[in-house]
Amino acid sequence: MKKLIVLLIITVFSSQLRAQSASDSIITSLKKHYKLTEFDRPSIQIKFNNDTIIVAGYLQDLSSLKLSYQRKKNIVYKTSNGGLNWKQIKFAGDAWIYDTFHKKDGKIWMGGSDNYIHYSSDFGETWGKKPKPFNPVNRVLSIFMADSLNGIAGGLSNGLAITKDNWSTSKQIETPIDQGKFKILNPSARDRIDEIALVDSIILINQNDYIFYSKRDSINWTKFNIPVSGFSINQEKSEITLHSRNGKLFVLDKKLNLIKERQEDYLWETIKSDCTKLNLQSFFGSEISSISLTSTKWLFDKRVHMGAIYKSDIQKGRILDKKGNLIFKSKGFAEKSLEISKDDIQTLLQDKNLKVKLAELSKHLKFTTNDLNDYKIFVEGIKKERIEKESWGGNFTSQIELTNPEFQEFQNQSSYLKQNYISSVFNQVYLPFFLGQEEID
Known part of the structure; x- marks a missing residue:
């Protein structure tokens, strides 16, 4: 088993390094053609295929004779032969580009710090500037286009707008914070719209790591009935994939009907996904x-x-x-x-x-009245702490509710543990840390 774990670590790390190397090679190629300054940030790659790639981000006009801090940040770089040659293309703005969205036919939408949406219909060769989508004015943090006309954009500061005419006009819609679905202190950076999607008549949104959905024509933000950590969209099939916090994937159609569910594909998964409960009695008796x-x-x-x-x-x-x-x-x-x-x-x-025998340990783990009283005080303290943190936007959707029987009737719990609890701890807490998959504070 020890040898197997070592092999898994090598496999995961090497694949990550290869992916990182492929991404870095494009930037390395770009830097050979242009002497980017220490302030340039080529942070976004728009890849149509292995040959046609556009790099955006915080990129200044190197052809300008002005001092570095006086130059406009209005540049994207394009290669049509996989990085052998590059050219600098100006767009009609002055922005740090935060997010982009593109389609295979050459259409590109970019948004960033200058509050505009920048648009190209010819693989980034020429650019136009759409009106500012948000009222009040807001930086464009996220963009999603269902097709060439219908799209949605999220702001850095609680902005949310939708369009039916490719951003010639836009309509402001309420966010989960506007509807009081959760609260934050004002001002706070926790109102940003990190991720959005539009599938037929359904809007999905990630605001402060809370995942909500709503119908497009009657905005009423609702949480899913499972704890969701993220979502992804298959536009060709009009399918929504929810990533649950217990390691499962739920695929929905455009009307939010469940199509199928499956366990996340972990290389290191050792727990059978078709098992709903594990009997640990034999383990405790060994x-x-x-x-x-x-x-x-x-x-x-x-x-x-x-x-x-x-x-x-x-x-x-x-x-x-x-x-x-x-x-x-x-x-x-x-x-x-x-x-x-x-x-x-x-x-x-x-x-x-x-x-x-492990079973003998139970003789030394009896709960006294003082233990129970101390535990109740401890739980009340946790409740108070969660309420205080929720006031500034703390998100506890990944934590088990304190009303769960596992907490309320802990002294009566048996050795039959729900499989998804074990899977969650093993797959999402221990192994990601062990394999270096999460940043460690």
Whole structure:
């Protein structure tokens, strides 16, 4: 099993590095043709195919003789031969481009810090400028086009607008915050529209990591009846895929009818997705055959320019007997030691063969009246903390509600645990951290 885990780590990391390298190669090619300054940010790639690629972001007009801070940020770069040659193209604006949307026929929409939507119909060769979509004026943070005429845009500061004529005109619509679906302090950056989509008559939105949907012609933002972490759209099939927080995918049609569901495709998934409950009774009744101690140190890998990639230093531990106390140490962690009472270990491990039934531990885990009272006080404190954080827009949709029986009747819980709880912890908490898939604060 240990060898299998190592192989999985190598597979995941190498595929990520290859993807990063392919993306970086385009930017490397661009920088060979143009001497971008330290202030230029080629952060967005619009890829029509392997040959035709446009790079946008925060890019200044290098042909201008003005000082760097005086130049307009009105440039995109285009290659038609996979990066062998590049040309600088001006669009009619002065903006840091935050988001783009494009179609295979060459149409491109861009939005950013100058509040406009910039439009091209010929693969970025020429550009026009649409009227500002938001009233009051707002930076354009996200764009989605259902077709060449119908689209929706989200603002950096709670703006939301829809169009039926390719942004010649736009209509302002209420956001979840406007309708009081959740609250934030004012002012706050938590009102931004990070992601939007339009599928037939349905609008989907991600505001402050809350996922809502509404009918286009009668705006009433509603949460899905499962905890959703994100969504994706298949425009060709008019399908919506919801990414749930317990690791499942739910595919819906344009009327929000469920088509199918399946487990997320994790390389490291070891729990059968067709199992709704796991019987752990045999595990609790089994005997310990050996004890292994390991020590792990997580280090940022400076050789990789990705903040989410960490490498681990895993080493075997040693047990040292110093003046009657057992001290656990590992090479490289001499300053980190855990003192363990020899008497405690001898009490727990009654014989030299380390044969201890896990079921026996239950004898030492009884709840007293004081324990129950302390727990109730603790839960009330958590409730208060959540209410306070919700006032400034804290999002707790990924946490189990405190009214859940797992919390309210914890002393009566059996060894039958719901599979999705285990899957959620294993697939979304432990392994992403173990494999370096999430940024670590």
